[in-house]
Structure formats: C-alpha cells, structure tokens
Amino acid sequence: MAYWLIKSEPEAFSWAQQMANGTEPWTGVRNHQAKKNLATMEIGDRAFFYHSVSEKRIVGVVEVVRVAYPDPTAPEGSAWVCTDMRAVGAMPRPVALAEIKATPDLQDIALVRQSRLSVVPLTPTQWDRLCVMGEWVDS
DNA sequence: GCCAACGTTGGC
DNA sequence: GCCAACGTTGGC
Numbered sequence: 001m002a003y004w005l006i007k008s009e010p011e012a013f014s015w016a017q018q019m020a021n022g023t024e025p026w027t028g029v030r031n032h033q034a035k036k037n038l039a040t041m042e043i044g045d046r047a048f049f050y051h052s053v054s055e056k057r058i059v060g061v062v063e064v065v066r067v068a069y070p071d072p073t074a075p076e077g078s079a080w081v082c083t084d085m086r087a088v089g090a091m092p093r094p095v096a097l098a099e100i101k102a103t104p105d106l107q108d109i110a111l112v113r114q115s116r117l118s119v120v121p122l123t124p125t126q127w128d129r130l131c132v133m134g135e136w137v138d139s
Numbered sequence: 140g141c142c143a144a145c146g147t148t149g150g151c
Numbered sequence: 152g153c154c155a156a157c158g159t160t161g162g163c
Contacts, residue, residue, distance in 0.1 A: 053149060116148050
C-alpha cells in the first residue's frame with residue numbers, strides 16, 4: 001500500500017464536499033507527473049486531502065476505491081485519468097504547510113520541494129510523521 | 140530543436 | 152495583489 005497527498009483549492013472542491021459525497025472522482029489533473037502518480041495508485045492506498053491557496057493545510061484522509069480510468073472532464077480522446085476517492089475521516093488537528101516546512105524530517109516531500117505538483121507521493125515514514133502531527137490514527 | 144512569450148499554480 | 156516556478160505554445 002502506498003501513501004499520497006492530493007491537493008485541492010477549497011473554492012474548487014472542498015473537503016466538506018468530499019465528506020458530504022462520500023466517494024468522489026478525483027478529476028481535473030492536467031499535469032503529466034501528477035497523472036503518473038494517479039495511474040500508480042492502487043485500491044486501498046491512502047492520501048491526505050490538502051487545501052491549497054486559502055488554507056494551506058491537511059484537512060482529511062481519503063482512500064482509493066477505484067484505480068485510474070479516463071477522466072470524464074478531459075477532452076475527448078485525451079489520455080488524462082482520474083481515480084475515485086472515499087472520505088475516511090477528518091484530521092483531528094489539521095496540519096498547516098508552515099508546520100510541515102518547519103519540520104526538518106519533512107523537507108524532502110514534494111509538497112515543499114515542488115509546490116505546483118497536485119498529486120504527491122509520500123514515504124511511509126513521512127505519512128506516519130504527518131499522522132502524528134495531525135493526531136490521526138490509521139484504522 | 141531552441142527559446143521567448145505567455146498562462147497557470149500556489150505561496151507569500 | 153505580487154511574483155516565482157513551471158508548463159505550454161509558437162515563431163524561427
């Protein structure tokens with residue numbers, strides 16, 4: 001099982017909407033590296049749901065329930081993909097980008113190094129560290 | 140195939 | 152609102 005962090009502008013698609021809908025297709029990725037990451041996801045993989053721009057913090061946890069398939073919001077014939085994500089739960093304590101940047105162990109994650117990448121892989125160590133910071137307990 | 144111009148993302 | 156980073160487009 002792999003770990004990820006996925007970003008969304010709350011004005012475009014928010015954690016509240018993800019929670020309300022339960023399962024939601026993760027569409028709109030138009031970056032090749034992010035697409036490659038999406039295509040690598042397997043059922044049961046977990047991802048942090050990060051609010052970019054206005055909030056800049058990790059707000060929840062989702063789980064991959066359907067592997068990559070053609071993104072219905074992409075132009076006909078294009079190769080963009082999406083996955084389906086199920087809301088698992090809200091972070092008891094949201095983790096801010098500023099905290100992540102202030103944590104020496106987390107300087108290498110792509111969220112910090114490559115701020116424009118919207119689907120970011122995490123190592124199990126990074127995942128565990130962020131779980132501790134957010135008081136999230138994996139079930 | 141190079142590179143300038145331009146558009147978008149996202150942190151500050 | 153500004154700007155840095157980065158991706159894409161199009162002229163040459």
